[in-house]
Amino acid sequence: MKKTLLLRSVFRQLGANLLTTFFMCAGIMIGIAVLIAVIALGQGTEARILERVDRVGIADTFTLRTVPWGQGGGGLRDEHGGFLLKFDDVLDLQNQLPGIAAVTPTLNTRSSVGANSEALDNISIQGAALGFQDVRDWNVQAGSLLSDEDIELNSPVAVLGPALAAWFFRGDNPIGNAIYIEDTQLEVIGVLESRGASGSGRNADEIVLVPEKVFAELFQPLGLSTVTVRVEDASRIETLARDTREYLEGLYPGEELFVRFPMATARARDEMANALSFYLTGVAILALLIGGTVMMNLTSLSVSARTREIGLRKALGARKRDISRQVLLETVMISLIAGIAGMVLGYVLTNVLAARLELRSLMTWHAPVAGLALSMVAGCVFGVRPAKRAASLDPVVALRGISQR
Amino acid sequence: MLRLEKVFRVYASGDHPIEALRQISLELPPRSFLAVQGKSGSGKSTLLNILGCLDRPTSGTYCVDGQNTEDISDDGLAALRSQKFGFIFQSFNLLNRFNALENVMLPYIYSPDPPADYKAIAHQMLERVGLGSRSQHLPGELSGGQQQRVAIARALVNSPDVILADEPTGALDSQSSREIVDLLAQLNIEGKTVIIVTHDGEIAAQCSSVVTLADGQVVDLRGTLVPDQDPKVVATL
Numbered sequence: 001m002k003k004t005l006l007l008r009s010v011f012r013q014l015g016a017n018l019l020t021t022f023f024m025c026a027g028i029m030i031g032i033a034v035l036i037a038v039i040a041l042g043q044g045t046e047a048r049i050l051e052r053v054d055r056v057g058i059a060d061t062f063t064l065r066t067v068p069w070g071q072g073g074g075g076l077r078d079e080h081g082g083f084l085l086k087f088d089d090v091l092d093l094q095n096q097l098p099g100i101a102a103v104t105p106t107l108n109t110r111s112s113v114g115a116n117s118e119a120l121d122n123i124s125i126q127g128a129a130l131g132f133q134d135v136r137d138w139n140v141q142a143g144s145l146l147s148d149e150d151i152e153l154n155s156p157v158a159v160l161g162p163a164l165a166a167w168f169f170r171g172d173n174p175i176g177n178a179i180y181i182e183d184t185q186l187e188v189i190g191v192l193e194s195r196g197a198s199g200s201g202r203n204a205d206e207i208v209l210v211p212e213k214v215f216a217e218l219f220q221p222l223g224l225s226t227v228t229v230r231v232e233d234a235s236r237i238e239t240l241a242r243d244t245r246e247y248l249e250g251l252y253p254g255e256e257l258f259v260r261f262p263m264a265t266a267r268a269r270d271e272m273a274n275a276l277s278f279y280l281t282g283v284a285i286l287a288l289l290i291g292g293t294v295m296m297n298l299t300s301l302s303v304s305a306r307t308r309e310i311g312l313r314k315a316l317g318a319r320k321r322d323i324s325r326q327v328l329l330e331t332v333m334i335s336l337i338a339g340i341a342g343m344v345l346g347y348v349l350t351n352v353l354a355a356r357l358e359l360r361s362l363m364t365w366h367a368p369v370a371g372l373a374l375s376m377v378a379g380c381v382f383g384v385r386p387a388k389r390a391a392s393l394d395p396v397v398a399l400r401g402i403s404q405r
Numbered sequence: 406m407l408r409l410e411k412v413f414r415v416y417a418s419g420d421h422p423i424e425a426l427r428q429i430s431l432e433l434p435p436r437s438f439l440a441v442q443g444k445s446g447s448g449k450s451t452l453l454n455i456l457g458c459l460d461r462p463t464s465g466t467y468c469v470d471g472q473n474t475e476d477i478s479d480d481g482l483a484a485l486r487s488q489k490f491g492f493i494f495q496s497f498n499l500l501n502r503f504n505a506l507e508n509v510m511l512p513y514i515y516s517p518d519p520p521a522d523y524k525a526i527a528h529q530m531l532e533r534v535g536l537g538s539r540s541q542h543l544p545g546e547l548s549g550g551q552q553q554r555v556a557i558a559r560a561l562v563n564s565p566d567v568i569l570a571d572e573p574t575g576a577l578d579s580q581s582s583r584e585i586v587d588l589l590a591q592l593n594i595e596g597k598t599v600i601i602v603t604h605d606g607e608i609a610a611q612c613s614s615v616v617t618l619a620d621g622q623v624v625d626l627r628g629t630l631v632p633d634q635d636p637k638v639v640a641t642l
Contacts, residue, residue: 002523005507005514012502312498315459316559317487317515319480395459399494 010329013302024298024331025338027291028378032342032371033349034284039367040350042277044360060101060234062241064248065258066225083255084223085248097247099232099240104129106226107215113208115168115179123164124207125181127215129228138209143175143190146211150189154213158186163205165191179208182218186210237261276357288374291338292382299331299386303393310390311398324387331383332376339375343368407433407456407567407598412465414451414621425451427621428465433600435566438593440609441602443618449602450571452618456600457490457569458482487515491560495572497552499544499559505531506540509558516563523562530558534588550581557588567598574608586611 014021066083087105094100107127113120128146138145141162150157158179165174165188174188194205210218231240238261245257303310310323347363354361414426425448433439443449454460455467458474461482467474469485477485486492499508509527513519520526531540534554536547544552553573560568570589574582586601586608593599593613601612609615614628 002510002513002516002519005510008507009514012500016502308498309500312494312500313511313515314483315457315486315492315498316512317483317563319483319515321480322483322515396454399459399498 006326006329009326010333013306013330014333017302020298020302021334021337024295024334025291025341027287027294028335028338028375029291029342029345031284031286031288031291031378032339032375033345034280034287035374036343036346036367036371037349037353037361038277038280038284039370040346040361040363041280041353041359042274043364043367044354044362045274045277047362048360060232060237061228061230061261062237062244063106063226063228063260064241064245065227065260066255068258083252084225085227085252086223087221089248089251090224090227093229093244093247097240097243099236100229100244101232102230104228104230105212105224106228107212107219107221107224108226109215109219109221111181111219113164113179113181115177118168120164120167120206125215125219126207126209127212128209129212139193140190141193142173143188145190146209151211151213154211154217156184156186156214157189157211159190159192159209160188161192161205161207162194164208181208181210184214184218186214276359288378292378295331295334295379296382296385299327299334299383300389303327303386303390306390307393307398308400310393311395311400314393314395315399320391323393324391327387327390328380328383331386332379335375335379335382336372339372342375343371346371406435406468406470407431407437408466408468409455409462410466410468412455412462412467414448414455414460415463424621426455426462429621429623431616431623433598435598436593436596437598437600438590438613439598439600440612440615441600441618442604442606442609442615444604447618448621449618451621453569453571453600453602456567457492458485483515484517487512487517488563489565489567491557491563491565491568493553493556493560493568493570493573495575497544497549497556497576499552499555501544504541504543505536505547505555505558508544508555509562511559512562527558527562530561531555533561534558548581549577550584553577553581553585554588557585561592565597567600568592570599570601572602572604574603574605582608 066085090103090105093103106129109125110122111125113123113125128151130148130151138159140159143159145159146157149155158181160168160174160179168174168179169177174191177188178185179188180186192205192207192209215221229241229244231237241259241261245259248257249255313323313326346367350361350363353359409429409431412426412429413424416423416425427448429452441449441452451460455462458469458477461467461474469489474482474485500511503511506524506527509530510523513523513527528537528540531537534557536551536554536558539547539551539555544555547555553576557568568589573589574585577585582605589599589601590611599612601608603609612628614626616623617625
């Protein structure tokens, strides 16, 4: 058995009709590409969740508020109608309830803001503590967000909502310019992306984000409406959240507190990615099945067209298994080519999808290896039928060149 | 030694089975040079297919070198086709995408134990049929006679004992036909058994013996199978 000669036969056959070979490849190629994209995007999403968990321990935090979510920002004075938690009570939580690792107050109020000799009243000012991005996604369209150093070192900097940036600076670049809150000068380091009007009717784009200590010095808060609590053992987070709420409600008789788990929010946000993965996996499997079937039928067709050649090969001493091996080699070779092309296409597709849908992608060796393995499996599975067909051709009839059903 | 004994080949075809061969008994010693004649449908090709182990008798026995083909597996028959027989066809059956040399090397794919210098041997065979300078040509670039010579070189690479030719000159002009028959005669002189199916009386006349078939039966047998031996043909009429 001369394998080089057999391979030459296979490649000559595939090269003889490039268009047919392309169509044989296409479906499997698309299937593998989509599958690789799904795996990469899925891993990226998972990595993003895990990273967030890693960075701020978001899996073990919950947030308490004195007003329900969706009803105003909650302030530091009682202008919103809700009650306020005393600082001491909040900070004392750690001593009162075993299992609480840390308590982070969320700071939010309204004030006048000035810049370029202009001023606006009643603008939402938010104090940012470490990990503030994880309670809510903050994205900048220019400049940068508050860094951990800005927050820890009490830097006199601010990030502007896009509506404020446009109002104060009228198309000029606000980065590096000064704004004033209560006569304190702050340097603008970034402009937020637009979020549009919020449910409460206030414009979410009219906001200023400052480090928490800058906020505390400015406003000397009376109390807190929002608190983020981190627990030591994430598996007990729900029990602890209930205990914390009951404890605080005991301190403020007649008042009600609301709890939210940011991890759940993060998960919900990534559900889009999960749904996408689900449908894309369906598309990939469908493409693989269709592609495999197309390859199977085109190979069957090419076997029919080659009955004479197959008869000849049998006359020259080919056994049934030699013939089926040759046809199988063709389909495996096709799917191997399709698999490699699919890997390249999958890489491109992943990057395009990640950019378009603002998803994170993570390309590891798993996806290409799985894709290649799967394409080989498809080549074997869908090659069996035409291979058997070719092997079962009666050489006497085949040599006459009449195709058999 | 090829020996057919009361061989029948019946094709199932609806209510009326077709008897393509009826009670053929024939003994071919080594170095036979036989023409098989007969009208189309007389069973010539069926006989050749059975002799070449492409087909099996429906009943009766066919022995190759004393071994009953009934006892040989399909794979065993494939090995026989590879090593014992060389086939030549009316339509050459060359692969159009392969050049002459590649076509000649084709049988090596199925040789159980191909020689290391197979390429050199294939080239020798092309030279043997006078096409050493055309080894890189595709079949489409060769004349009919040249294509048939490539096919003969292909039939020879595994040094078979028996050459089976099914109307080898049917698609050729008279000049090329003569060259092909001369080549086959030469192979017989060199020691190979050559069996030619033909309806051309001139070609049959060049063979040392002629079997004529009609309706699947041997109706005439002339000549000696091996030039310098007494006829040993057993033909049951």
